Amino acid sequence: MARPRQALLTRERIVEAASALVDAEGLDALSTRRLATELSVQGPSLYNHFATKSDIVDAVADAVIEQVDVSAFGTFPWDEALRRWARSYHAVLSAHPNIVPVLAQGPGRRPGGLAMAEAVYGALVDAGWSYARATHIGALMRYLVTGSALGSFALGFDVDPQLYDRYPHLGHAPRLAEHHEAVDEGAFELGLDLLITGLTARYEMGTR
CATH class of the missing domain: 1.10.357.10 (Tetracycline Repressor, domain 2)
Structure with missing residues (x-):
């Protein structure tokens, strides 16, 4: 039986998960390790999309402002x-x-x-x-x-x-x-x- 394919990791998925984490638990709860766990991926894979944690925070902030x-x-x-x-x-x-x-x-x-x-x-x-x-x-x-x-x-x-x-x-x-x-x-x-x-x-x- 074929294994189910894992959802493709994208900037949008990362920002969505990071936003949910910040909303629920605050900025202090956001770390690349925690975010990787929430997304069921390895931590280093996040850096294919964001150079630093600060870049992720900026993306979360911008996603809010765009509303x-x-x-x-x-x-x-x-x-x-x-x-x-x-x-x-x-x-x-x-x-x-x-x-x-x-x-x-x-x-x-x-x-x-x-x-x-x-x-x-x-x-x-x-x-x-x-x-x-x-x-x-x-x-x-x-x-x-x-x-x-x-x-x-x-x-x-x-x-x-x-x-x-x-x-x-x-x-x-x-x-x-x-x-x-x-x-x-x-x-x-x-x-x-x-x-x-x-x-x-x-x-x-x-x-x-």
């Missing part, structure tokens, strides 16, 4: 496009929080990250923002999105009510955890709205 929808740029006015993109960016990173520390460092040489930066920066410049201001806006949006995706503000408080006897203004803190999704999403939306409202005001004043 962000940038189609609003060139379709909607700059402010609405920025809002739609930020929401997509936030949703994607929130679904993959373990890779956010890598993404927070910037696109580096990753094609997907550079393509997203090109779409955002190009749309802002085309809308009339100066090169400097477009750069500031791109950086500011990244701070908002990656910062909000790094962890939950609401889950950062202990649920023991007695802990807050000495902190009367934090009396409601133990209840934040049960409403963490609404709290965190509301905070992101408030920040996004204030940011775009402020930018729109500057734009209309001609301060670009």
Whole structure:
């Protein structure tokens, strides 16, 4: 009886397995040995596709960024496009929080990250923002999105009510955890709205 053929090892399979591992267990769990085990291959075979573990991490990060929808740029006015993109960016990173520390460092040489930066920066410049201001806006949006995706503000408080006897203004803190999704999403939306409202005001004043 013929032995079943082993699935061909490809960059796509490696990235898919690495992404699943990072999502499930975090960046520290990712090693070439562990990845080879997950793929049922010998470790050295990974190096036919990636020179280093860092290259694999970069590919995982880029695979996440490629899920962000940038189609609003060139379709909607700059402010609405920025809002739609930020929401997509936030949703994607929130679904993959373990890779956010890598993404927070910037696109580096990753094609997907550079393509997203090109779409955002190009749309802002085309809308009339100066090169400097477009750069500031791109950086500011990244701070908002990656910062909000790094962890939950609401889950950062202990649920023991007695802990807050000495902190009367934090009396409601133990209840934040049960409403963490609404709290965190509301905070992101408030920040996004204030940011775009402020930018729109500057734009209309001609301060670009």
